[in-house]
Amino acid sequence: MRPAAGRFVRVAETETRPRLTLSFDGETVGALEGDTVLTALLTARRSLRKAEFGPERRAGFCLMGACQDCWVWQEDGVRLQACRTPVREGMRLRSRAPDSWPDTGAERPS
Amino acid sequence: MTRMLIIGAGPAGIRAAETLVAVGLRPQIVDEGERAGGQIYRRPPPGFTRPPRALYGSEADKAAALHRTFDGLVRDGQVDHHPRATVFALSDGVAHIVQEGTVRRIAYDRLILATGASDRLAPVPGWQAPGVYSLGAMQIALKAQGVALGRELVLAGSGPLLTLVAHQLRKAGANVAAVLDTAPLSSQAAGGAQMALARPRVTLRGLAVRAGLGRLYHPGATLERIEADADGPTALHWRDAAGRARVSSCDAVALGWHLRAETHLADLAGARFEWSPIWHQWLPVTDAMGRAGDGLYLAGDGLRLLGADGAEIAGRLAATACLRDMSLPAPNPGKDLRQLARMAWFAKGVARAFPWPADMVRNLPGETMLCRCEGVTVADARSALALAGPEANRLKALARVGMGRCQGRYCQLAGAEIVADETRRAPCETGRLRAQPPVRPVPVSAFLQADPDI
């Protein structure tokens, strides 16, 4: 059995950094200042979103802005690259397009 | 005054900037990072406390010196630094940049590209699972974020980064279950001898790191598949050098076969390319100083994969070439050229020791994802070749290999190998994927807020 906790494990730099919270798909996620959005989400969750072209889920790949695997949505509909965006207190993020968006079927969870 | 633009603030970009500043020029320097340093000397965000020695090991002094130089240039107003800025197109002397969600343009007369490299990837069946990362990703996560990308890690591929990252992860307390090197000991010995002649100390350090991994390290491994459930990898299936089937359980896998030069911008800027049999990829062509064309200079791993030390030298040389072309006083490049030749000799040894896994790619089962971005399989690519013919750009148009969001960064070389295998020719005869702007995706909203900055 695998732990239900997040994918990433903090191994350093946990002592002095202030705590923040953000929301992901409506749930509260804790983070530390200096985290990227990717670090924050994946220390709490197993993946970011469903793949557009396959059944699998996605969790980033390169962490250097090259693969474009780590895009997540903000609640206002603008996407951001999770591995290159630092967290900010109160960010509201989602794993799929806002419900008000036209449904292309591509990014909906199965 | 001549408008100088440097793209990339790693070792090459920083030394290029310093060299230009020394004669009173004030270059602009655009970089994707939050803080200058590049990937190898990447700096954690403010508030992180590990000292340089913990982050960069034996290279700590070099990293600190480089950071100090750049911070000094910025503090004294000698360069114009644009951090967190991505150049997505170059045309007619204008760099198109997206920064903080807004498109900006910077016009230039002379351009130095120091765009670095990323992992050279080959597909492994199952590599689309969440929890499979590039080797570079594992290192960036550890250095810049203090995280391990899983609880039980398997690192696989080849190249100096493989054993270095494993060592760094273990030192930080992460659980590394296996380190699988596809390079057999025979090629490592042949390349290693050349490496040792060129840079004995660096070579010894590498050997010590590898020895420290003990029984975790397996040379001559053959990777078979990543077993995964919906949640991510559960095991990597492989064969050892003696051909015995082995399984390493894990919840994260890192893959990488040395490095691939980041050349999209050099392509857009008009550099000419040649297939390099040594590095097994297409690389831009320059003279010894890094001149690639009129007012175009290349330096660092985006030109030749010589590593961070080589990049610092190449950055200085490119700037020196630029100064000479402007008839400005320039440093004497003699010593740098000699040192760079030694770096190149060493790097060729590295390339020989840790080769691209051509046979593994040619033998991939048809259902393997070739393109991670859009889920194009090896079989899709092979069957499209009947219509496309043996040419990478046609295959991209017909089967979307290289069309996805990474713009071919992670599938191009495997694609070339598949085309070569299917059509019985050498990879260099399969055509080079031409870069197309935007070389990174840009949200449409960024254009709406475009700022006429020229």
Ligand code: FES
């Ligand atoms: S993980 Fe590759 S772009 Fe973010």
